[in-house]
Amino acid sequence: MMRRIGTAAALAVLAVLAVTPAATAAAPPPDDTGRSWEVAGMLPFASQGDISALAMMNTGSGAVRQAQFPDYFAFNAAYSPDARTVYGTGYVWDSLGAVFAAHDAATGDILWQVRTDEGQSGRALAVSPDGSVAMTGWAAVDLVTHEVETFSPCGDDSIPYAVAISPDGSTAWHTCSFDDPTPNLELRAYDVDTLAPVETIRIPGHYPGVAQGIEITPDGSTAMISRSYQATGEHTSIPVVLRVDLTTGTYATLELDTRNTISISPDGTHAYVAASNPGSALDTGVDEDPPPDHRGDEAPIPAAVTVALCAIDIATLTVTVSVPLNAVHADPAVSPDGAHVYAATWDLDGPAGARSGISTHETASLARLRDTPVADRSIRTLAITPDQAPIARLTASEPNSPVTFDASASTVEFGTISEYAWDFGDGASTVTTTPTVEHEYAEPGEFTATVRLTSSGGTSTEDVYTGKQLLRNGDASAVATVTVTVPAAVSTKLPPTGFQGAWVAIVGFGMLVAGVTAVTRRRVQHGREGA
Structure with missing residues (x-):
């Protein structure tokens, strides 16, 4: 858009009071709140015989919805990066063949699925950061073409119980267990694109439990592994959590009897697990340190054993806080903003029989904020909606003094926009919690202003x-940008250093006669497809 400032307008700015260029937050924006995240968990064999279900809890209201499906016995779940799809793994019960399925996150309906021969692992699942591929214990699934490339990451002598992909999306780490002749846990790394072996980290004297979990810190340096066992004798072992340096292969252990999976905070400082109440001597009713058969047949866990939700400091490998869950098993999941931990809990012998639910906890103290009943059957591994980046839209007023920048047309899918970081292109910057800001330019010229948004979930x-x-x-x-051309008649030229009092800017005679032409170019960065 081009606007010509006539002679009268030029005369109006012959004299201005000198001020330091400043950014001023404007009035609060209209309500731009997005929806709440959801926590999804699989219910193998829900209330009707061999029908499984996908349960989804709204983290804001606590409301739960379920979608039933008879196609497979579901074990694991993970979201696509755009939060539109929930992927699940499990078994075909009559053949024990493994299943990978894609569910519509809005309805829970199965969109498509692939199956494999019996005897494969249906537990392991990881979705790559770019959403292009899912790694399971038996295949790499192309999430665009739905093509499947089967392989055996642990060879013929073991099956992987868990898998994690590196944050750069290049490498898939599988947990494998071997007897040769003593127990050994191996982390086997494969190239995600080619499935070629990359590296093996061998951890002697350890083997995984069936419901093992593995996650990797966001910087890609460290793997945390739950439900591992360290052999202490021919028929004895102690349960441990493993911390593995993926660069050096060194590892450390924390003695802790974890029940299922593990979840790492978005800042990479803490891991969350469910474990037999740490620091208390529980009467399990079974022999001390029962070693599981690493092929999958674990010693039964009596109903008397309850678990606690534990926070582990990854750097020191210590439990910093724990709270009882009054359940036999639990799977944790951390919210995208790191403020809450959700635990899928289930108990085979509750007051009314089998029961399951999702508890909500504050991360620092693990204080219980809410308990949400889900079903009368066990609930498996939780997955939480990925927070989405805001979509920034930016406009600028005509180059008056000051210029008003407006990002109020920006949108966010989840939560709210919590921060607007402004760079005005002249060396000045500021951060506001509101979408409009005013800025005075001290010099004429062309300036590209930028706003960078951050959601309340911490996503930018x-x-x-x-x-x-x-x-x-x-x-x-x-991020959105807009380019503003500020003419000499509009800029607020700064006074000399140490000057006090009023300062008058005189506009040349030629400008008064000819007027001032200001050209403003505006560019709004387009959002992602479908926004």
């Missing part, structure tokens, strides 16, 4: 990924 342009799925789906859509 950068991804946060912890091995299984994205927590924050960062995108360039969070």
Whole structure:
């Protein structure tokens, strides 16, 4: 758009009071709140015989909805980066063949699925950061073409119980267990694109439990592995959590009897697990340190054993806080903003028989905020909606003094836009919590102003990924720019250093006669497809 400023307008700015260029936040924006995240969990064999279900809890209201399906016995779940699809793995019960299925996140309906021969692992699942491929214990699934390339990451002598993909999307790490002749846990790394072996980290004297979990810190340096066992004798072992340096292959252990999977916070400082109440001597009713058969037949866990939700400091490998869950098993999941931990809990012998639910906890203290009943059957591994980057839209007023920048047309899918980081292109910048700001330019010229948005979930342009799925789906859509040409008659020229009092800017005679032409170019960065 081109606007000509006539002689009268030029005369109006012959004299201005000198001020330091400043950014001023304007009035609060209209309500631009997006929807709440959802926590999804699989219910193998829900209330009707051999029918499984996908349960989804709204983290804001606590409301739960379920979608039933008879196609497979579901074990694991993970979201696509755009939060539109929930992927599940499990078994075909009559053949024990493995299943990979894609569910519509809005309805829970199965969109498509692939199956394999019996005897394969239907537990392991990780979705790559770019959403192009899913790694399971038996195949790499192309999520665009739905093509499947089967392979055996642990060879013929073992099956993988868990898999995690590196945050750069290049490598898939599988947990494998071998007797040769003593127990050994191996982390086997494969190239995600070619499935070629990359590296093996061998951990002697350890083997995984069936419901093992693995996640990777967002910087890609460290793997945390739950439900591992360290052999202490021919028929004895102690349960441990493993911390593995993926660069050096060194590892450390924390003695803790974890029950199922593990979840890492978005800042990479803590891991969350469910474990037999740490620090208390529980009467399990079974022999001390029962070693599981690493092929899958674990010693039964009596109903008397309850678990606690535990926070582990990854750097020190210590439990910093724990709270009882009053359940036999639990699977944790951390929210994208790191403020809450959700635990899928189930108990085979509750007051009314089998029961399951999702509890909500504050991360620092693990204080229980809410308990949400889900079903009368067990609930498996949780997955949480990835937070999405805001979509920034930016306009600028005509180059008056000051210029008003407006990002109020920006949108966000989840939560709210919590931060607007402004760069005015002249060396000045500011951060506001409101979408409009005013700025005075001290010199004439062409300036490109930029706004970078951050959602209340902490998402801006950068991804946060912890091995299984994205927590924050960062995108360039969070940034918008606009170019403003400021004429000499509009700029607020700064006084000399140490000057006090009023300062008058005189506009040349030629400008008064000819007037001032100001050209403003505006560019709004387009959002992602479908926004």
